[in-house]
Amino acid sequence: MHIYKLSGRNVEVTDAMRDYVEEKLSRLDRFNDQITDARVTLTVRDVRDAGRRNRVEVQLNVPNGIIRAEEHHADMYAAIDRAGDVLERQLRKFKTRYLKHRHDTTPQPEPGPAEAAVEAGLDDVSEFHPEIVRQKRFDLRPMSPEDAVAQMEALGHDFYVFKNMTTGTCGVVYRRHDGHFGLIEPS
Numbered sequence: 761m762h763i764y765k766l767s768g769r770n771v772e773v774t775d776a777m778r779d780y781v782e783e784k785l786s787r788l789d790r791f792n793d794q795i796t797d798a799r800v801t802l803t804v805r806d807v808r809d810a811g812r813r814n815r816v817e818v819q820l821n822v823p824n825g826i827i828r829a830e831e832h833h834a835d836m837y838a839a840i841d842r843a844g845d846v847l848e849r850q851l852r853k854f855k856t857r858y859l860k861h862r863h864d865t866t867p868q869p870e871p872g873p874a875e876a877a878v879e880a881g882l883d884d885v886s887e888f889h890p891e892i893v894r895q896k897r898f899d900l901r902p903m904s905p906e907d908a909v910a911q912m913e914a915l916g917h918d919f920y921v922f923k924n925m926t927t928g929t930c931g932v933v934y935r936r937h938d939g940h941f942g943l944i945e946p947s
Contacts, residue, residue, distance in 0.1 A: 764798035771804040771836075780837060784844040785818075788851060795851075796821045802836060810834045816843040820851070824903045825911040827851055850914050857910050900930065905943050908933045 766773055766781055781800055788795065803815040814836040820827040829846040833839035902925035903911070912920035912933055919934040924945065932944040 764800060766800045767802070769801060769803040770806075771802055773802060777802065777836065781840055784840050785847075787844065788820075788847060794822045794855060796823070802840075804836070814839045816840050818843050818847055820847065822851075822854060824901055824907055825854070826915065827854060828915050854910065854914060857907075902928075905931065905933055909941050 764785070766778055768777075781802075785798070785800070798821070799817075799819045801815075801817040803817070805813055805815060807813055811834050812832040813834055815830065815832050816836070816839040817830045818828065827847060827850045829843040829850065831839045831842035831846065833842060900921065900923040902923045904925055905922075908920050908922040908931070911922070912918075912935070919932055921930065921932050923929070924931045927945070929946050934942045934944070936942050
């Protein structure tokens with residue numbers, strides 16, 4: 761593993777925990793040429809469901825994307841194991857797609873016109889008062905729409921904002937209700 765930062769929320773990160781995380785993440789070394797850095801956060805929460813008490817969040821930065829895993833368990837060490845398994849699967853999938861994309865010499869057709877945003881389904885807007893409850897900041901990395909879809913799936917999100925490497929504009933890929941993907945780009 762290149763560089764990684766380990767932190768704890770509501771828990772003191774002991775040497776035993778640090779060693780266990782290092783041991784479990786070391787099996788990702790075969791993907792070492794892809795991982796640029798990693799952040800691991802161990803959290804103990806006061807929740808009723810004991811199975812969700814311990815949370816492990818891992819974010820791996822790779823060229824043109826992010827691989828992320830979040831796992832919960834009653835035992836912190838079991839949550840670390842689960843997160844390691846998820847990351848290994850995602851990195852294997854990422855590496856396969858990365859190599860396939862690198863070796864694919866056939867030109868891809870240009871995507872069609874972007875579809876309009878999905879209707880919210882609210883009849884009376886005055887009844888709903890939206891509130892921003894979370895804010896995120898991130899670097900827009902240049903990538904193809906296909907790579908953005910792969911990142912969206914790796915993160916488990918329904919949409920992904922990216923900088924189109926061909927046009928240089930900001931775009932959004934999203935999962936449609938029919939299982940296909942959509943692309944929104946400025947004109």
